[in-house]
Structure formats: C-alpha cells, structure tokens
Amino acid sequence: MDPELEAFLPLVPRLDLTDPVAARGTYAAAAAARPGPDTSAMTVEDRTVPADPDVAVRVYRPRGAHGAVVWLHGGGFVMGDLDTEHLWAGRLAEGSGAVVVSVGYRLAPECPYPAALDDAYAALTWTARHAAELGIDPDRIAVGGHSAGGGLAAQVALRAREEQGPRIRFQVLNEPQLDDRQDTWSARNFTDTPWIDRASVTASWRYYLGSGAATAGAAPARAADLSGLPDAYVATAEFDPNRDEAVAYALRLLQAGASVELHQWPGTFHGSQAILSADVSQRQLAAVGAALRRALAD
Numbered sequence: 001m002d003p004e005l006e007a008f009l010p011l012v013p014r015l016d017l018t019d020p021v022a023a024r025g026t027y028a029a030a031a032a033a034r035p036g037p038d039t040s041a042m043t044v045e046d047r048t049v050p051a052d053p054d055v056a057v058r059v060y061r062p063r064g065a066h067g068a069v070v071w072l073h074g075g076g077f078v079m080g081d082l083d084t085e086h087l088w089a090g091r092l093a094e095g096s097g098a099v100v101v102s103v104g105y106r107l108a109p110e111c112p113y114p115a116a117l118d119d120a121y122a123a124l125t126w127t128a129r130h131a132a133e134l135g136i137d138p139d140r141i142a143v144g145g146h147s148a149g150g151g152l153a154a155q156v157a158l159r160a161r162e163e164q165g166p167r168i169r170f171q172v173l174n175e176p177q178l179d180d181r182q183d184t185w186s187a188r189n190f191t192d193t194p195w196i197d198r199a200s201v202t203a204s205w206r207y208y209l210g211s212g213a214a215t216a217g218a219a220p221a222r223a224a225d226l227s228g229l230p231d232a233y234v235a236t237a238e239f240d241p242n243r244d245e246a247v248a249y250a251l252r253l254l255q256a257g258a259s260v261e262l263h264q265w266p267g268t269f270h271g272s273q274a275i276l277s278a279d280v281s282q283r284q285l286a287a288v289g290a291a292l293r294r295a296l297a298d
Contacts, residue, residue, distance in 0.1 A: 001238075001239065001267050001268075001269070002266070002267030002268060002272075002278065002280050004275070004277070004278035004279060004280065005267065005268065005269065005272050005275055005278050005280065005281075008275050008278075009194055012194045012195055013026065013030070013195075014195075015076075015195055015196050015197075015200040016200070017076065017078055017200055017203040017204060017207070018203075020078045020079070020107075020108075020109060020207065023078060023079055024075075024078070024079045024080075024107075027075060027079040027080065027084060028079075028081070028083065028084055030274075031083070031084035031086075031087060032083075034087055034274065034276070035087075035276070036086065036087060036090070037086070037087060037089075037090030037091045037094065038090070038094065039060065039090045039093075039094075041062060041063060041094070042060050042061055042062040042063065042090075042093055042094070043059075043060075043061045044058065044059070044060050044061075044090070045058070045059050045061070046058050046059075046082070047059055049119075049122050049123050049126040050126075051118070051119065051122040053106075055103065055104065055105065055119045055122050055123055055126075056082060056103075056104035057082075057101050057102060057103050057104065057123055057126075058082045058085075058086070058089065058101075058102045058104070059099065059100070059101055059102075059134070060089055060090055060092075060093035060099065060100040060102070061093075061099050061134065061135070062093050062094065062097050062098070062099070064097065065093075065097055065098055065099045065135065065136060066135075066136055066137050066140060066296070067098045067099070067136055067137060067140030067141065067142065067169075067292075067295075067296030067297075068098055068099035068100070068101060068127055068131075068134060068136045068140065068141050068142070068296075069092070069096065069098050069099070069100055069101070069141070069142040069143065069144050069170075069172065069292055069296075070101045070103060070120065070123050070124045070127055070141065070142070070143045070144070070153075070156070071085070071088075071089055071092065071100050071101060071102045071103065071144055071145060071149070072103055072105065072120055072143070072144070072145030072146075072148075072149030072150070072152040072153050072156075073085035073088075073089075073102065073103070073105075073145065073146065073149045074145065074146040074147030074148050074149045074150075074175075074271070075107075075147070075148055075149075076147065076148050076177070076196070076200065076201075076203075076204035076207075076208075077107065077108045077116060077148045077151075077152075077177075077204055077205075077207060077208035078107055078108055078109070078148075078204060078207050078208075079107070080107070080148075080149075081104050082102055082104045085102050086102075088146065089102040091285060091289075092285075092288065092289060092292070094289070095285060095286060095288065095289020095290070095292075095293075096288075096289040096290075096292035096293045096296070097289075097293055098142070098292055098293070098296050099134055099135070099136055101123055101126075101127050103119060103120055103123040104119075105119035105120055105123075105152070106119055108207040108208045108210065109207040109208075109210065112207065112208055112209060112210030112211075112212065113208055113209055113210065113212060113217075113218045114217065114218070116152055116208075117152060117155050117156065117159065117217070117218075120143075120152050120153075120155070120156050121156055121159055121160070121165070124141070124143060124156055124160065124165070124166055124168070125165065125166055127141055127166075128141060128166035128167075138166075138167075139167060139169065140169055140296045141166060141167070141168060141169060142168065142169055142170035142171060142172060142230075142292060142295060142296060143156045143157055143168055143170075143171050143172070143230075144170075144171060144172025144173070144174065144233075144288075144292070145172070145173070145174065145176070146174040146175060146176075146271075147174070147175050147176065147177055147242070147270065147271065148177045148204065148208075149174075150172070150173040150174050150175060150176025150177065150178075150246075151173075151176045151177040151178050151219075151220065153171055153172065153173060153176070154171065154173055154176060154178060154220040154249070155217065155218065155220055156168075157171050157229050157230055158216070158217070158220055158223055158229070159217070161228050161229060168230045169230060169231075169295060169296065170230050170231055170232065170233070170291075170292070170295035170296065171229070171230045171231070171232045171233075172232070172233050172288060172291065172292060173232060173233070173234045173235070173246065173249070173250075174233075174235045174288060175235060175236060175237050175240055175242055175246065175270055175271070176234070176242065176245075176246050176249070177201070177204065177205075177242050178219060178220045178221040178242070178245045178246060178249050179219055179220075179221035179222070179245040179249075180205040180209065180214045180218070180219045180222075181214075181219075181221070181222075182198065182201060182202065182205075182241070184243075184244035184245050184248065185244050186240065186241050186242070186243040186244040186245075187201070187241045187242070187244065187245065190239060190240065190241040190243075193239045193240065193241065193269055193270070194239065194269040194270075194272070195269060195270050195271045195272075196240070196241060196242075196270045196271070197241060198241050201241050201242065205219075220249065221245050221248070221249055225256070226249075226252050226253050226255075226256040226258070227256040227257055228256075228257075229253060229256065229258055230258065231258050231259040231260065231295065232250065232253055232258055232259075232260045232261070233260075233261045233263070233287075233288065233291035233292075233295070234246055234247075234249065234250040234253075234260060234261070234262050234263070235262075235263045235264075235265065235284065235287070235288065236262075236263070236264045236265065237265055237268040237269050237270050237271075237272060238264065238265065238266050238267060238268055238269070239268065239269040239270070240268075240269060240270040241270070242270065243264070247262065247264065250262040261291060263287060265280060265283075265284055267280065268280060268284070273285060
C-alpha cells in the first residue's frame with residue numbers, strides 16, 4: 001500500500017451498513033470534518049429538477065465553462081447527499097473547468113432501484129434542456145460519479161442509449177460499482193480491505209436491488225451490448241473489491257468501440273482519495289479533472 005495512505009489506516013473506519021440511517025450519520029460526520037473546496041472562483045446554486053418526485057441538484061459554475069458533467073455521489077447507494085459531495089463536486093468544477101451538476105438522488109433501502117437512476121436521468125435531461133441557461137454547449141455534457149455514483153453514471157449512459165435520450169459526450173467512472181454478482185477475483189478475495197470490503201458491497205447491492213431481480217439496467221456489467229456508449233475515463237483502486245469489474249467493463253467498452261482511458265492507481269484503496277494530503281490522492285483528483293477538461297474541450 002502507498003506509505004502515505006498506510007499511515008492513516010488506523011483512522012479509517014470500517015463501513016457497517018447494518019443500520020443504513022446510522023451509516024449515513026457517520027458518513028456525513030466524516031465528510032464535514034474534511035476541508036472544503038475553494039469555490040470563490042465559481043457560483044454555487046441549489047436548484048430543483050422537476051420530476052416525480054422533484055430532484056435536488058447543486059450547480060457549480062466556474063467562470064468560462066462551456067461543458068458540464070452530471071455528477072453522482074458515492075455511498076453504496078445508501079449514503080451521501082449534496083452536502084457530503086460538496087467536497088468533491090467543488091474540486092471537480094475547479095479542476096475540470098466544467099459546470100458540475102451534483103445530484104441529490106434518492107437512497108436505498110427506502111427507495112430501491114430504479115429510484116436513484118430515475119433521479120439521475122431526470123438531472124441529465126434537465127441539464128440538456130437548460131444548457132443555454134447554464135451557459136454550456138448541449139453537445140458537451142458528460143456523466144460521472146464515484147463508487148455507486150460511478151455505477152449510476154454507467155446506468156445513465158445505458159438508459160440514454162436505449163431511450164435515445166440526451167447525447168452524452170463522456171463518462172467518468174471512478175472506482176465504479178457495476179456488478180452485483182461479485183464473482184471477480186478482487187470481489188471474492190478482498191474480504192478485509194480498508195473502508196469497504198466484500199460484506200459491505202454485498203449489503204449495498206442487497207439494499208439497492210430490494211426485492212427486484214438484478215438486471216442490466218441496475219448492474220451495468222450485466223449488459224450484453226456496450227456498443228454506442230460514450231468514451232470513458234475509468235479509474236480503479238488496487239485494494240478495492242470493485243477493481244476487477246471496473247477493469248473488465250473498461251475493456252468491454254474498448255472492444256465495443258469506445259475510446260477509454262483506464263487508470264489503475266497502485267497502492268490505493270476504495271475511497272482513499274479522501275486522504276487529501278497524500279500525493280497519490282492529489283494525482284487522482286487532478287487526473288479526473290484533466291480527463292473531463294480534455295473530453296469537453298473543442
């Protein structure tokens with residue numbers, strides 16, 4: 001493991017999803033304890049996307065932005081909101097120069113699939129329809145997210161293809177959660193990794209799927225056909241149960257004709273980017289922003 005990250009391991013809590021409400025509180029407290037982003041060079045505004053029910057979004061608008069990313073927070077489909085994601089959304093807007101539409105989607109287990117996907121897709125549609133108001137080019141819209149949010153971004157891209165929805169130029173899948181089957185080497189063997197392990201991923205999928213059967217709509221790795229999907233930046237952490245399913249998905253995107261940047265970060269674990277003082281975390285965050293900046297450029 002990266003020595004800078006290893007030094008923090010005694011402080012990294014074990015994710016326990018037995019009580020989702022308690023887990024949300026712990027997650028929110030940890031986010032509140034971290035230093036916030038510098039948003040002085042952008043406007044930040046809370047908006048409401050009309051839907052059934054309405055969806056809360058927070059819009060970060062850097063000066064001179066011409067593209068946008070619909071951004072979906074992590075948290076295993078169970079935790080997270082606009083406030084916990086403020087740390088990352090603000091930094092992403094600064095690093096990419098793009099408008100970031102951070103989505104406060106509904107959480108499982110109270111609202112299982114497809115609630116979060118419906119909310120995310122409503123936010124994408126709203127962003128495309130309000131491109132002029134947001135000051136962006138409607139042909140420069142990306143979707144992205146971290147962890148469960150990365151899985152949701154992949155779901156949104158699949159739905160937009162199936163429904164001939166808004167054109168998505170790019171997708172950012174950062175340590176994405178893509179496959180409920182958990183049959184890859186990393187999913188089977190990483191049973192005691194920092195922050196998340198096989199047990200917490202299993203609980204996350206159980207809450208998200210609810211009583212419904214797993215489908216390609218919920219678990220993108222199950223999709224038989226990945227053709228016609230946007231180009232992608234896919235990032236993985238070495239000690240992450242989700243690692244191998246993300247690598248496999250990136251390769252399948254490549255084989256289906258998408259242009260893919262696949263970045264495996266050695267010595268990292270799922271969510272270790274939260275340790276902002278580590279050099280590797282700074283490089284990870286910079287790489288996501290740079291990938292978006294390139295993808296949304298002229």
